[in-house]
Amino acid sequence: MSPEAGSEVRGVGTRGAVVGGYVTDIDRASAVDGPGNRYVLFLQGCQFDCLVCHNSCTIPPPPRWMVPTSVDETLADIRSVEPFLSGITVTGGEATLQAPFVHALFTGLRADPVIRGLTAFVDTNGDAEAEVWELLAPVTDGVMVDLKALDDEMHVVLTGTSNTRVLASITSLAARGLLYEVRLLLVPGLNDSDEVLDRTASWLLGVDPDLRVRINAFRRDGVRPCARDLLEPRAEDLDRYRSVLSAAGIRQLTTY
Amino acid sequence: MSSERSVRRSPHPDAGIRDAVRLLPPVLLPDHAEVLDGVLDEVLCGARRRAGERAPGDLAEAVAALWAGYRSLGARPAGRSTVVADQDPVPAVAGTGLIPLRETLHPETPHPETLHLGALDALLAPFADGVEQEALDTAVADLLAGVARDLPGTAAWTDLGPGDSAIARAVLRAVPVLGVAAPVVALRVDAETPESLRRAAVLAAGALPPATVRIHLVDHPAVSAGLPWPYAVAPGHAYLPAGGAAVVAVLDLGVAARRFGERRRREVLAGTGSGVGRAGPDLDAFLDEVLPDLVAGAAAELSLAVEAMVDGPLPAGAEPPAREPDDPSRPVTGDRQRSVADARRRCVAVLGVDGVAEAVGTVLGQDPAGVGAAPGSGPVTVTGSGGVVDCAGYGVDAEAAEVAALLVHRLADLAAAVPPVGPRITGPPLLHAPFGSTGVRVPDHLEPPPYNHLRTLAAVQPAFAAGAADVLALDAGVRENPQAGVDVVRGAFACGVRGLALAVHAVPKVRVTGFLVRHGVVVKPDGPRWR
Numbered sequence: 001m002s003p004e005a006g007s008e009v010r011g012v013g014t015r016g017a018v019v020g021g022y023v024t025d026i027d028r029a030s031a032v033d034g035p036g037n038r039y040v041l042f043l044q045g046c047q048f049d050c051l052v053c054h055n056s057c058t059i060p061p062p063p064r065w066m067v068p069t070s071v072d073e074t075l076a077d078i079r080s081v082e083p084f085l086s087g088i089t090v091t092g093g094e095a096t097l098q099a100p101f102v103h104a105l106f107t108g109l110r111a112d113p114v115i116r117g118l119t120a121f122v123d124t125n126g127d128a129e130a131e132v133w134e135l136l137a138p139v140t141d142g143v144m145v146d147l148k149a150l151d152d153e154m155h156v157v158l159t160g161t162s163n164t165r166v167l168a169s170i171t172s173l174a175a176r177g178l179l180y181e182v183r184l185l186l187v188p189g190l191n192d193s194d195e196v197l198d199r200t201a202s203w204l205l206g207v208d209p210d211l212r213v214r215i216n217a218f219r220r221d222g223v224r225p226c227a228r229d230l231l232e233p234r235a236e237d238l239d240r241y242r243s244v245l246s247a248a249g250i251r252q253l254t255t256y
Numbered sequence: 257m258s259s260e261r262s263v264r265r266s267p268h269p270d271a272g273i274r275d276a277v278r279l280l281p282p283v284l285l286p287d288h289a290e291v292l293d294g295v296l297d298e299v300l301c302g303a304r305r306r307a308g309e310r311a312p313g314d315l316a317e318a319v320a321a322l323w324a325g326y327r328s329l330g331a332r333p334a335g336r337s338t339v340v341a342d343q344d345p346v347p348a349v350a351g352t353g354l355i356p357l358r359e360t361l362h363p364e365t366p367h368p369e370t371l372h373l374g375a376l377d378a379l380l381a382p383f384a385d386g387v388e389q390e391a392l393d394t395a396v397a398d399l400l401a402g403v404a405r406d407l408p409g410t411a412a413w414t415d416l417g418p419g420d421s422a423i424a425r426a427v428l429r430a431v432p433v434l435g436v437a438a439p440v441v442a443l444r445v446d447a448e449t450p451e452s453l454r455r456a457a458v459l460a461a462g463a464l465p466p467a468t469v470r471i472h473l474v475d476h477p478a479v480s481a482g483l484p485w486p487y488a489v490a491p492g493h494a495y496l497p498a499g500g501a502a503v504v505a506v507l508d509l510g511v512a513a514r515r516f517g518e519r520r521r522r523e524v525l526a527g528t529g530s531g532v533g534r535a536g537p538d539l540d541a542f543l544d545e546v547l548p549d550l551v552a553g554a555a556a557e558l559s560l561a562v563e564a565m566v567d568g569p570l571p572a573g574a575e576p577p578a579r580e581p582d583d584p585s586r587p588v589t590g591d592r593q594r595s596v597a598d599a600r601r602r603c604v605a606v607l608g609v610d611g612v613a614e615a616v617g618t619v620l621g622q623d624p625a626g627v628g629a630a631p632g633s634g635p636v637t638v639t640g641s642g643g644v645v646d647c648a649g650y651g652v653d654a655e656a657a658e659v660a661a662l663l664v665h666r667l668a669d670l671a672a673a674v675p676p677v678g679p680r681i682t683g684p685p686l687l688h689a690p691f692g693s694t695g696v697r698v699p700d701h702l703e704p705p706p707y708n709h710l711r712t713l714a715a716v717q718p719a720f721a722a723g724a725a726d727v728l729a730l731d732a733g734v735r736e737n738p739q740a741g742v743d744v745v746r747g748a749f750a751c752g753v754r755g756l757a758l759a760v761h762a763v764p765k766v767r768v769t770g771f772l773v774r775h776g777v778v779v780k781p782d783g784p785r786w787r
Contacts (some may be wrong), residue, residue: 084744
């Protein structure tokens with residue numbers, strides 16, 4: 001892949017036999033990216049331009065100087081810490097923009113006798129075509145999807161993009177039994193009203209009555225200057241979110 | 257309490273009383289096994305006497321008896337504590353006494369008074385059958401709260417596991433409620449310990465304030481394999497004989513290494529030596545010349561301490577040999593006398609080791625006393641008994657880890673060759689690390705990556721047969737995802753770590769652009785965080 005390939009790998013095609021990933025960073029011990037302790041790959045590049053992104057340096061496509069990391073290299077690194085792990089999670093940026101790499105990595109994981117017991121998860125913004133999930137589904141154990149807003153208009157405000165594909169991905173992944181969790185990034189005054197929360201919960205329960213939902217409270221840490229005036233949820237706000245979502249019927253609810 | 261329940265359980269309490277001698281915690285002094293026996297009267301038999309010869313029949317009575325016993329223990333005067341001044345070249349500090357009484361394991365221990373509650377799950381098991389979990393939770397929480405309330409300033413310890421039990425769950429549920437007033441709970445785990453019980457332990461650790469250590473997980477098969485007797489986890493995260501005794505001396509390797517470095521420097525200046533600051537000659541000399549002297553000196557200190565304790569007068573608070581509760585004119589006989597004798601056979605000597613990382617820094621030439629490097633300039637800076645020092649890449653570079661392992665294993669070998677240090681002391685001294693395997697507390701934000709930390713510990717912990725107070729700092733995410741903590745501990749045990757205390761990071765971390773960074777880096781302490 002070339003450094004500017006962010007948009008070219010949006011689908012499922014590859015450019016050559018050797019697939020590498022543009023990896024911004026690795027967290028080898030994460031308690032917040034899926035079940036258990038996980039090895040997390042942050043991939044470079046995202047098609048969203050979220051106002052509240054705290055990983056904003058991962059939004060641009062991979063720069064020309066960035067050297068792709070090979071699947072073998074990544075697998076070797078995972079093997080070195082395997083005793084401590086439940087699984088691996090690929091996030092970003094947006095992981096599905098590098099779907100061929102993710103597919104190759106997960107396939108390699110399953111073929112490796114040392115680490116085949118680890119689970120493979122994707123943390124995504126959900127803005128992926130159906131064929132991306134077709135590609136990844138056979139080698140993926142679970143997907144965590146961010147839902148920035150149920151209302152398309154607010155979604156555009158928050159991300160610069162429509163949520164049409166996000167909602168479709170949530171529905172499709174749930175139908176495949178791959179939807180591990182939906183994450184609601186809540187920003188006071190923008191997408192956290194009782195009415196919005198209730199409507200969001202109703203829609204999610206329509207997708208899966210036992211859906212696991214995580215409240216991601218907006219934090220100013222790491223966001224761009226234009227978002228630093230936004231409010232962070234207070235403790236009582238978080239209590240209200242939990243209360244409204246629980247009352248709407250969300251039974252598996254966590255907060256980060 | 258229903259009469260049916262009393263009748264059904266009538267055989268259990270007596271069995272429980274007999275077993276309690278083995279289940280109660282280690283004592284630090286052989287003759288105090290008799291005191292312990294007297295305490296048992298107070299704990300369980302006393303309750304029976306007061307109840308008109310009726311054995312404790314239900315959970316409430318058993319809890320009340322235990323609580324009375326603990327209170328009785330806590331009210332006793334402190335056992336004797338002996339502090340031996342530094343004696344060059346053996347900077348040893350011997351702290352001796354009786355752990356179940358009010359005692360100091362080490363003068364620098366932050367909790368000067370300790371009280372071991374015994375293995376609560378085993379002690380209360382005979383009374384818990386058929387009791388609703390909610391009632392158990394209340395009874396156990398009340399018991400532990402009573403200990404905290406009536407014995408303020410006392411650090412309480414208890415052992416659980418490796419099997420699952422409603423009592424164990426109740427204790428773990430009580431920990432977050434009690435917060436810093438909770439006892440330290442050592443959960444011994446093996447292959448049969450359910451994941452849910454391990455998660456409960458991690459959840460309890462996660463629910464406590466940051467950097468609060470109240471949960472300790474032990475790889476039970478690994479620890480048991482290295483010890484010839486059943487162990488209890490005593491203050492200082494020490495694995496000591498359950499119902500037995502131990503006498504303790506602590507070696508400060510950091511001080512010894514600094515003195516060694518200063519001596520070598522004087523030799524160089526005087527033209528009678530060479531090699532200051534070079535790892536090879538200094539390391540060999542430290543291993544071959546200094547360590548044997550240190551261990552021999554510590555063994556002598558232990559012998560003196562045992563001699564003084566065994567032959568000297570009973571310390572304040574000690575009592576004459578236990579008497580039969582029904583006839584105070586008769587000493588204890590039968591099973592309980594055998595139990596006392598058995599406890600005497602399980603008295604051991606423990607050699608505490610402090611300052612390993614500082615010693616590594618010195619022999620690798622990073623200690624200011626050795627080569628004049630500025631404190632704090634090394635890869636990892638720690639605060640140890642010698643002040644702020646560099647630790648030669650602790651947990652970061654392989655050479656430092658190798659040297660640390662060499663030092664500790666050589667110490668273990670030397671200690672293993674020491675004959676019993678006194679009458680009634682079984683076997684050679686066992687190594688213990690009261691301040692962690694590296695002998696220092698690495699500041700939270702300066703810790704090496706977690707797996708490096710754990711692998712460094714794995715290389716040295718097996719040498720510490722009597723345990724090590726190593727702490728694993730957990731991400732606050734374990735509060736929602738305790739399995740993450742379970743995974744890390746399992747991996748650590750698979751790598752050779754034998755025991756870990758758990759605490760949530762003192763410095764909160766946030767994720768920014770893919771990196772976990774300290775919260776203070778991105779938010780000024782006095783800046784607005786919440787609206």
